[in-house]
Amino acid sequence: MFSGVLIEKDEQGYHAKVKQLDDSVLMQGDVTLKVEYSTLNYKDALAITGKSPVVRQFPMIPGIDLVGTVEQSDSPQFKVGDQVLLNGFGVGEVHCGGLAQKARLQSNWLIPLPKAFSPSQAMAIGTAGYTAMLCVIALQKNGVSPDKGEILVTGANGGVGSFAIHILSKLGYTVVASTGRLEESPYLHKLGAAEVIDRQTLSEPGRPLAKERWAGVIDSAGSHTLANACASTQYGGVVAACGLAQGMDFPASVAPFILRGVTLVGIDSVMRPIEDRIEAWQQLGDIIDPTVFADVAVEVSLGDVVSTAQALMDGQIRGRVIVNVNK
Template sequence: MFKGILIEKDDQGYRATLQSIDESVLNAGDTTVSVSYSTINYKDALAITGKSPVVRTFPMIPGIDLVGTIEQCDSGKFKPGDKVLLNGFGVGESHCGGLAQKARLNSEWLIPLPTAFSDRQAMTIGTAGYTAMLSVIALEKQGVTPEKGEILVTGANGGVGSFAITILAKLGYTVVASTGRPEQADYLNKLGAKEVIDRSTLSSPGRPLAKERWAGAIDSVGSHTLANICASTQYGGVVTACGLAQGLDFPASVAPFILRGVTLVGIDSVMRPLADRVEAWKRLAEILGQTEFEDICTDISLSEVVEVADKLLAGQVQGRVVVDVNR
């Protein structure tokens, strides 16, 4: 038996509770991991609250991120005692995830924990920081350099936004942060944002083309916000899309793409090939120092997960939430 959050759906309804869980609940896999830390991402909060049909099978342990120590690995890829981490691959949706003290996984989903990071630091980064890094790499590969101009980051107070600002600023980019919580501008400025704008300037229906401003953008919001970003991106600029906090829709026109040569790059973190994952984590280890983590991270225990999930969806959580599953 081990402690964890278990999501159940039956005649009594949909519920997520902290329980003692039997190992028989775990899915098949060739590797068993003793989990040390997990996180709460936006997708985890949707799964825990049931506000979106994230979970595919029941019962389910949520948690799309985890870090821990190998207990057993039948594939031979890892040996007992190795430190590993996981982001995505349907874990927490169709395969039991990281918000528990134990996980059974497929070894090809795991990568070694970079030696630069502690377990806790790796989960402070988690899928949010890893997605932000994938987005920055996409801008770089499309030729967006610091000299090209301002980079917009939306959803700036969230996990992806916080890390995107930090990474871009450390690489020398001029970052403009868009947020629905302008009263927290000091936090965003401390991360490296040169300017903070209210998300309302982007979130309403806009024109097919607007005044050119952004050399690039990292958007975790979608909907009208993404459409307006594309409409105001410079000629040849690049926009990365990695989230849907405002909505799944994209009410835009082709004008920015055929008249200004704007490039829209989709960022998927869930099924990303192993080589891309390793590259992203290598870059994170090179870029991030030890001081960034305390500014971005809040620590909680498993007993606080369900309450914090509601707060995250309500926009009341700043930065990253790291879950010590053994506390």
Template sequence: MFEAIVIEKDAEGQRALRTQLDESALPEGDVLVRVDFSTLNYKDGLAITGKAPVVRRFPMVPGIDLVGTVEESSHRECPVGRKVILNGWGVGEGHWGGLAQKARLKGDWLIPLPEAITSRQAMAIGTAGYTAMLCVMALERHGVKPDAGDVLVTGANGGVGSFAIALLSKLGYRITASTGRPSESDYLRTLGAQEIIDRKTLSEPGKPLQKERWASAIDSVGSHTLANVCASLKADGAVAACGNAQGLDLPASVAPFILRGVSLLGVNSVTRPKAERIEAWSRLAALLDMGQLDLMTEEIGMGKVVETANKLIGGKIRGRVIVDVNR
């Protein structure tokens, strides 16, 4: 038997419970992992609270991230005893995820934990840090360099935003952070932001083409915010888009793309190839100041998962939430 958070749905509605499960209940997979830590991401919050139709089958164990030790394996690249990380691949949505003490998974989804990172640090980074790194890599591939001008980071107090600021700062970029919580300005400056703006300046409908302000951007918000970011980029600028906290819509025009040569770079962290995942995690290990992780991180046990998920969706959580699944 092992402990897990399970989302159930019946005629009375959807609910998330902390419960005990038998190992035989685990879904199919060629690797059994003994989980050390998981996380609470925005998507997990939506799944647990039922605020959006994230879960595709019930019952479901949420948790799109996990780190742990291979306990049983028939996969050639996942020997017993290896520490492994999982991000994405529909885990926590269509396949049981990391908010449990055990997980059975496909070995192709797993990558080795870098030696320079502890299990706890890996989940302090999690999908948020991994996605932020993919966004930085997308801008680099586009040719964006620090001397081109400011980089705007939207949703700056969230997990992706916090890591994007830390990574860009380490690489020498000047960063403008957009946030709905001006009281957190000191935190954002500590991470490396040089300028703080109120998200209200971007979240309302705006003109299709606006004053050129930033050379590039990382956006986790979507909707009017992303439209205004595109409209405010300098000529030949680029925005790496990876989220939809404000909405899935994009009420924009083609003006920034055809009159300024702006590029919109979509970043999908869920199904990236293994080689790209390993590269991203290797760079995270090399670039991140692990001492900064404590600034971004709150740790909870399984008993506080549902309560914290509600706070997360309510915009009351800063940075990252680590879940120690064994307490």
């Protein structure tokens, strides 16, 4: 038996709680892990609270991130005792995920735990930091260098936003952070933001084209925020879109793309090829300052997950939530 968060749906409705589970709840896979840490992401909070139909199979152990030690392996890629890392691949949505003390997974979803990070540090980064790195790589590969101008980061107090600010500033970019919690400005400046602006300047309906400002954008909001970010991006600038915290809609025009040559790059972290994941994690190992973890992440126990998920949905959580599944 092992402990885990289980989401169930029955005639009484949709509910999530920590339960004692046995191996019968686990799904097919060629590697079995003793999970050490998981995380609580926005997608996990949506799943646990039932605010969005993230989970497509019940019962389900949520948790799109995990790090653990191989206990059993039928794969030549990994042996007993290896420490491995997982982000995405539908885990926590259609395959039981990381918010439990045990997981059974497909080996082709896993990468070795990077030597630069401890298990808890890797989960402090998690899908959020890995996604932020993919966004930065997209800006770089599309020619956005630090000398080109300011980079806008929306949803700045969230996990993606926090790591995007830190990564960009370490690489020499000038970062402008957009947030709905201006009281957190000291935190954002400490991460490396040169300026903090109120998200309301971007979150309302705007014009098809606005004054050119941003050389690049990392957006986790979607909706009007993404539309306005595109409208105010410089000629030849690049916008990396990776989230939908404001909404899935995109109420924009083609004007920024056909009149200013703006590039909109979609960033998917869930089904990303393994080679892209390894590249991103290698760069994270080279760039991340370990002192950032104390500012960006908070650790909770498995028993705190359900209440913390609601707090995250209510906008009360800053940065990242690490889950010690053995506490």
